[in-house]
Amino acid sequence: MSTAGIHLDDIHKTYGSGPGAVHALDGFTLHIDEGEFVAVLGPSGCGKSTALRIGAGLEQADAGEASIGGTTPAELGATGGLAVAFQDNALLPWLSVRKNVELPFSLVGRSVDRDHVDDLLRLVGLDGFANHRPAQLSGGMRQRVSIARSLVLSPHVLLLDEPFGALDAVTRHRLNVELARILDAQRSTTLLVTHSVEEALFLADRVIVMSGRPGRVKREVAVPFGRHRTKAVMADPAFLALAAELTEALDDAEVAGGTAA
Numbered sequence: 001m002s003t004a005g006i007h008l009d010d011i012h013k014t015y016g017s018g019p020g021a022v023h024a025l026d027g028f029t030l031h032i033d034e035g036e037f038v039a040v041l042g043p044s045g046c047g048k049s050t051a052l053r054i055g056a057g058l059e060q061a062d063a064g065e066a067s068i069g070g071t072t073p074a075e076l077g078a079t080g081g082l083a084v085a086f087q088d089n090a091l092l093p094w095l096s097v098r099k100n101v102e103l104p105f106s107l108v109g110r111s112v113d114r115d116h117v118d119d120l121l122r123l124v125g126l127d128g129f130a131n132h133r134p135a136q137l138s139g140g141m142r143q144r145v146s147i148a149r150s151l152v153l154s155p156h157v158l159l160l161d162e163p164f165g166a167l168d169a170v171t172r173h174r175l176n177v178e179l180a181r182i183l184d185a186q187r188s189t190t191l192l193v194t195h196s197v198e199e200a201l202f203l204a205d206r207v208i209v210m211s212g213r214p215g216r217v218k219r220e221v222a223v224p225f226g227r228h229r230t231k232a233v234m235a236d237p238a239f240l241a242l243a244a245e246l247t248e249a250l251d252d253a254e255v256a257g258g259t260a261a
């Protein structure tokens with residue numbers, strides 16, 4: 001087994017009980033190799049975030065096993081080896097941009113690496129905003145702070161739950177390019193939950209399509225482009241063909257599983 005690969009094995013998860021119980025995952029299995037980037041697509045409510053939260057140790061599976069290189073996600077998270085970024089960027093409003101990005105150092109009891117924080121702020125285009133508070137930033141800028149914070153400890157494992165979902169298309173694409181560049185330098189094992197087929201294909205080494213709830217892996221596509229992708233790849237006939245294939249698989253999953261969350 002790889003040292004920092006993500007292993008979700010035969011995961012079952014039901015919320016609640018009785019007639020109102022929601023069967024979110026039923027035998028969900030996903031293995032991500034060390035350094036690999038996997039994007040997960042699926043109908044709304046199919047259990048994507050549930051799978052990610054179980055992989056992050058934020059939620060317990062009813063049955064099945066979540067492990068990362070032989071340890072539990074919670075143990076890895078406690079040492080800073082695992083980081084999560086959500087769409088709701090959850091910055092602390094009373095702290096500056098810099099202090100928000102530095103926060104994970106104190107959470108794991110490490111001294112702040114100011115040079116690394118400076119590098120990250122530069123990489124996400126926020127070096128002129130280090131002393132601003134979140135309320136003084138646009139939504140896209142706050143999202144970049146959140147991304148920088150998730151990367152600051154150079155985590156082995158990065159879990160991204162729709163981190164760009166609330167952004168306009170132009171900002172979203174720019175952040176996709178920035179993230180790809182950062183992950184080129186810092187090879188975190190990455191799981192991205194997204195609703196965007198193009199985002200999945202632009203960023204990932206492999207794309208998974210889940211079925212409607214209870215979610216299982218329904219389709220899997222290896223992305224045949226190297227890292228160092230530029231916008232031009234999105235016009236490549238192979239990219240367009242894969243985007244069409246994944247969109248169809250997603251439509252089929254919605255029809256088969258219904259969309260009620």
Ligand SMILES: Nc1ncnc2c1ncn2[C@@H]1O[C@H](COP(=O)(O)OP(=O)(O)OP(=O)(O)O)[C@@H](O)[C@H]1O
Nearest residue numbers: 015022024042043044045046047048049050051261
């Ligand atoms: N804490 C919870 N309590 C009860 N039900 C929950 C909870 N979290 C998720 N669910 C339910 O489990 C199902 C799967 O939710 P989940 O958030 O994993 O789906 P998703 O695929 O990420 O959806 P979306 O794409 O809309 O974000 C949904 O029906 C949701 O309502």
